[in-house]
Every structure is written in C-alpha cells, then in structure tokens.
Amino acid sequence: MENQYVMVIDQGTTSTRVVLYDHEGMIVEISQLACPTIRRHTGWVEHDANQIWQDTKWLMQDVLTRAEIQANAIKAIGITNQRETTVIWDKETGQPVSFAIGWQSTQSEKITQKIKQRNITELLHTKTGLWLDSYFSATKVLWAFDEIEDLRLKAANGQVLFGTMDTWLLWQLTKGQVHGTDVSNASRTMMFNIHTLQWDDDVLEQLKIPRQILPDVYNSADDFGCTELNGVKIPITAIAGDQQAALFGHQAFEVGAVKSTYGTGAFMMMNTGKTAQESKHGLLTTIAYGIHGEVTYALEGSIFSAGSAIQWLKDEMQLIDNAQASSDMAYRSRAAAHQQIYLVPAFTGLGAPHWQESARGAAFGITRMTNDADVVRATVESLAFQTRDILEAMQKDTGIALSQLVIDGGVSANDYLHEFLADLLQMKVSRPINLEMTSLGIAFLAGLQSGYWPAQNELPINQAMIHIKQHADSEHMMQKNYLGWQKAVKTVSVFP
Template identity: 45%
Template sequence: MILALDQGTTGTTALLLDAEGRLRGRGYAELPQHFPCPGWVEHDPDEIWASVTAAAAAALAAAGVPATAVRAVGLTNQRETVVLWERATGRPLHRALVWQDRRTADVCLARAAWNDELRRRTGLVLDPYFSATKIAWLLDHLPAARRRAEAGELAVGTVDSWLLWRLTGGRVHATDPTNASRTLLYDLRTGTWAPDLLDRFGVPAALLPTIRPSAGDFGATDPERFLGVAAPIGGVAGDQQAALVGQGCCRPGLAKNTYGTGAFLLLHTGARPVVSRHGLLTTVACGPRGERAFALEGSIFIAGAAIQWLRDGLGLLRQAAESEALARSLEDNDGVYFVPAFVGLGAPHWEPRARGTLVGLTRGTTRAHLARAALEAMAYATADVVGAMAADAGAPLERLRVDGGAAANDWLLQFQADVLAVPVERPALVESTALGAAALAGVGAGLWPTVEDFLAGQPPARRFLPRDLRPRRDAWLAGWRRAVAAARAWAQAAEDAAS
C-alpha cells in the first residue's frame, strides 16, 4: 500500500492506494485558518500536523488495514506557506504565514525594480504570494529571531519541510525542487539556493532545508510519532506539481488545472525552463521518473474560496454544491460579473492592490446570479491564463485536464469547455494531487520505474466537449474583461487617493 498525504489550505486528505493505483481508503481532516488582520492569513503549525495524523488514521481505518501495510509514503502540500521553528525542540515560533497572506505587499511594491532579474533567475515575480518576504517578515518581527537564525538555532521551510521534520522525528530537514522553486530564493538554472538572493532578502542560509529530488529518499516515518510504523518517504512535491503528475502530464505540451481554494494551471514545457512574456510563472515540474523538469504556471488566487465566501461569509448557500443547481437555473448571467480579488489578482495580471468587485447588479439580481458569477469567474480567469500560455508556447491548448474540489461541478466544467472552446477532461479519481504524490513515492521507493507505469491502470476520464456558442462566448469574455478593469481601477483609485 502507498499512503499519500495531501496537506492543503483548508484541510488534509490522505489516500491509501494499492500498487495498481486503486483507491482502498480515504481520510480527511479540516484545517482552520486564522485572519488576525485584513489581508493576513495564518495556520497553526501544530494544527497542520494534527490534521495530517488524523487524516492518515482515517484512511487506514477506512481501508481496514494496519499501518504495517504501508510500503511507502508520498507527501504533497500547499506551497509558499512558511513555518519557522526551533531545531532543538521542534516548537513553532509563530503561526505559519499562508500563501494567501498579503502583509508584505508594500515591501514587494517598494522593490519592484528587482522584478526583471527575479523573473529571469527564479521564474517568479516579486509578490507577497511567495515565501522570501514571508521569511524575512518573521525574522524581523519576532524577538531575537534573526540572531537565532544566524546562529543556526532555527529552521524554516514550506509545509513539506515542516511535515518531513515531524514525520521523521526531527531527523530530516529537507524540501524538493518543486517547493524550493516557489520561494524566490531558488535559481532555476543551477537547481540550488542562490546565495545572492538569500542576501538580498535577508534570509540566512543556515535556516534553509536541503533540496532533494522529488522522487527519492526523504527518510522514514518515526514509529513513535506517526502511526507506529517506519515507512520510507519516497516522494515529495508541491500540490500543483503533484497534480500535474497525477494527471499524467509528465511530458511537454500537456496541461492541467486544479480548482481548489485557488486555481492553478500548469503546462509542462520539458527539460528547459521557458520564461514567460505574458504574465505567467516558470516553475519546476517532474518528468516520468520524478526528475526535474519545467512548466509554465498561472496562479489564480481565489477560485473555490469564492463559493466558500458565498456560503460562510454571506450565508447565501447552505452547501457549496448548491451553486451548481443555482447556476443551472439561469439561461444567462444577465450582465452580472464577480471578480473575487480578495487578496489581489494573480496571473496574468499581478495586481496585489486589487480587491473583490461585483458589477452589473440590478434589483433583479438574485443569489443564483451571484452563485453563477462565482463559478463563471473560475472559468474566465482560467481562460485568461490559457490565452497567456498559448502566446508563450506559440500554440493553442488542445485539451485541458482538471481536478480539485470544484471539478466535481459538471456545470462549471461544461462552461469551462464552452469558454475555452477545447475539451475538458476530468479523471475518475479527482484527487490527482494525492495520486501524484503516491506515484512519486513509488518511484522513490523503487516500487515501479516511472509514474506512468503506476498511472496506467487509472480508468478513463470523462470529457466535456465545447458547444458552438461563439457570439455568446465573445460577449461573456468581453464582460469579464470590463469587470477585471473595474477591479484594477479600484486599486489605482485607492493609490491616487493615498498620494
């Protein structure tokens, strides 16, 4: 059995899969988020760990097998989120700063002149989304943290590093290239931490984890701390790169979109990095044997979280699944658009000051319009990224593979196919992220030679074919562009008022 641990923004999923990739057990544990100030988003690192142990135990119970049946463990995680802890005790010094956290936006804006070099070296843009400014914030705002970091008393890492530390009883402080590449501290061409970038962001090298291949040796679980078993940890990857693997997109030209809290579209580009000229990121991906490869990525900060906001923030939905029936109840959006820029706009716009915008409201607007607008926003934002990818790659996308929680929504996927005018494919097992972690773990543990060998037994995907709606599609996309312009204008107006 392979135990795949998928630690996400709102919870942790654990899957237990057999050697043919068949699901034997599933477990899930929710993870609370904390919002101490506007624009700040945090997790308690101990709650992250507790969610992992709870989900793993639930998966084993669902499968009805003992922990000793686990032959390898794969780990995948929310990326960019930062944890700082004491090496001697393993005690976190602060809550984790989540990838959605925007507290360093002013720092990033003040250093905008660095952008060209950072894009060339790291494939990223200078944005609070990434880890470097989060690490610096912790060192500068916690008592004696910088001194202790320079003395080697502290450790820092993305969530994978924190969990590897806990899983191995403090024996392993490591990360993999997919996670390292999301920090602004990793040089794409050398595949190492960049000393000059560490100096520029004020991050001591002694803090950082070692970088190991995504499929390989990450130690073994400590039986005194995790399920009473010592199982090899054979694979680690950031959630979006793991989903790319789980969708079988391990070769150039294949693309997937994960609709989760945010939406993340990756296009595999092969063994050499492609630097985007259209607002995308260059990131590390995995090849068939877990080797380092590259991808273009479009990061959409808010996707399923918009539906959660309608449910939890406004009370318009009892369950997120209601959004599908509400969207189906309307023939059209009636000019209502929702740009859920709660934490700014991601790719391809990169406007950290933008805020959520609803346009086109009338007295006839109902909760059905708002639910449809939130679902449509996921599809439109994806279309923005797909257009940028086509421009960078020099060829249009031929199909899009999808996964994530919102991919269970048939209305959304049909609308996505209509807007993109290409087929959309949903796998039978939508937890592609955990599936990818399992595939990498098996390669790393020597259970199969390539991830494709493991994935060969997966059942065929369901296809959503585009309908011929060209005039309506053009009108929908034009309305979306006007709505995005309104969200960006709000940011500009706020800046003008402050100056």
C-alpha cells in the same frame, strides 16, 4: 504487490488528508480533518502548524484502522502540500515561532512594495521564474523577521529553521533528522535558482535571508529518510507541491500537456519538458518535478480564489447551503436570461497574469433585477474567465495552440463550471471521475522511488473521464462575455 500500499499525506489549505493507494492506483481508504484558517487581520491567512502535525499523526493511525491493515503493509510514504505557506520554528525546541503564514496571505504586501522600489524584480524573475509578490515564501520570511522579536538575529545564528509545509512535516516525521524539501516546493519560495537548482546566493544577499535556515533540496522522488509508525520504520520516498503532484497524477509527461486544478485556488500548469520557458505574459516558470537528478519544468498560472470564492458564497454571503448548490443556482440564473454581470473575486489580490496584489473584489453590471442566483453564477463564471486569461497567456508564451483541457480538484465537479469552461475556451474540457489527482500523483512518485511501480510507463491508467465539448453556437456570445470580463478586471486593477 498484493497486500502492500502507498500512504499519501496530502496537506492542503482547507484540509489534511491521509490516503492509501493500492497497486492499481485505486484509493483503498481515506481519512480527513479540516485545516482551520486563522484570520487575525484583513488579508491575513494563517494556520496552526502544531495542530496540522498533530492532525497528521492522528490521520495516519486512523487510516490504518479504517483499512484494517498493519503498518508493515505500507511500502512507502509520499507528502504533497499547499505550497509557499511558510513555517519558521526553533531548531532546539521544535516549536514554531508564530502561526504558519498561508500562501494566500497578503500580510507581507508592504514588504513586497519596498522590494519593488529597489529595482530587483527582474533579477528575482530571471533566477527564480517568479514575479515579485507576497504570494511567495521569501516575503513572508521577511515579514516574520520584522515582526517577531530577535528572529532575524536567531536566523543569522542558525537557531531557527524555515520550511514550507512539506519540510515541517518531514522534520516532524523524521524526529528532526531531516530538514529537507523537493525541487518543486523550493521553486516556489522566490529564493531558489531554477536553472542551477540551488538556493541562490545573490537573491539571498539581496533579501538578507541567511542560507543556514533553508532546507536541503532533493528530487521529488528521492530518499527522504524514514518515519516510525506503530514500531515499523517506513521510508518517505516522495515530496511535491500539490499542483505539481496533480500534473504527475494526470501522467502529463509530454511537452505541451496541460491540466487545471480547482481547489481553494485554481492553478493551470503546462509541462515544458527540459526547457525553463520564460514567460513574457505574466505566468510563472516553475519546476514540475525532479526524478533521477533531472528536472521537468512547467509554466503555471495561479488564481488565488476558486474554492474559497464558492466558500465565500456559503459562509459569508449565505447564498448557498453547499458547493453543489452553486451549480444548480448558476443554471437557474442562466435560464432566467438576466443581464450578464461580472464578479471579480480579488479577495487577496489578483494572480496570473495580472499580479495586482492590492486589487480587491468587485461586481459589475448589477441592476434592480439582479438576484442571489445571478451573483452565484457570476462567481462560478469568474473561475472560467480567469482560466481563459491564463490559457491565452500560456498560448502566447509557448506558441502551442491548445485544443483540449483536463481539469481536476473538488470545484471541478461543478457541472455548470465544466460546461461554461468548454464554451468559453471553445474546446473539449475533460475531468476524471476520480478528482484526487494530487494525492494520486504523489503516490505515483513515492511508488516509483520505492520500486512499488517499476517505471513511469508502467503506472496504472484507470481514469474514467467526463468529456464536455463546446456548444456549436456559443462562440460569439462567449467572446462578448469575455470582453466584458476584461473591462471588469481592468477597473478592479485601478481601484482604489
């Protein structure tokens, strides 16, 4: 496959990127633009869907220019995306009816509370694998129906379309010819039955969401139509949510394989194979990916604030100049041996396994000695504490005693976090030198569907890893610290 490449569109919460991969699974070129966040009210997180599309078009051209290759060198295109983020647009004009409602946004919280009073939470959980929360797309659609004039009527009349960010980009790339998504993204909407692999009529009836606005659902590796780039038709052959794509990028194909991705949020996912493992401990049962008409399931724990917590230290608190400084300051705080403090970054509520969408952030244990480095360290450590919350729930649900964890995502480059995770979890924690597992995973899926790679067992394996094991004398102190964290979370959950 010399002189042919796979193009990946990676539309995330804070950036949109287009990446070119070669047959060895190596990045040839990457082009990136920031994805601005719109915060009109407290708890609201929105995006300009039109701007994201314009940025995507520009990036596709720019990456070709940077790589000095022609469009006919692109074998296939794959799309991976921030999940749950909701776009509704006019079917005729193609214009969004409002800003895209981000996955972190809690603007539909009141709607969620009203639904909970109807005692259908268990129905939703059984069919969709999800716990009722403003995190998921369905409540965001209902918020738009309530707030945008005549939108509910237009939806009933089939005049508008719904999609997560992958669906929006696919519709634009195919010039309105394909209104589709894949099973992994559909499974995050709280409208999709993960067992029948169909939009669920009972759920739609309960929520009063018309089926005609929903996209067709495909495998993750599938034929999604074509787009035209510089006069060349290029097939779009894969779509998957960002966390599922990262799992595939790690080639975590065995049952029990686990990865944890630290981006804007943090997400731990375990491959459960052909079994939709129901969680009794606050995790999500979701679809990892679909290939050849068969789906692979996963258990997932979602942490709402990871990279966004580090960004908060930089932008709002002005305690650090860049993300790397958070690691340096955390080490400095630990060396000073100040009293342990805890920061619970519940900026948009608490995710798994607590699911407290009304919770808000707090710090505990602050004394006159507390300084900026201590606050930074507490913030970094909060990501590890939340990871342990999820890991313990995952082990209880599956009965699988994990002995190692693989991490990725931009925040995982934080050396202090990596080391603290190993001590707190009392296991080896590894991260790849190349942290771009999300885009690599969707490149693999697109390449498999297009024949760029012939089979999963022939995908390139070229990931150099950094391994850190726990310190021999760390277990007692880490257990004490974790008990303190649990007290802090319990307090946040009942306040205000």
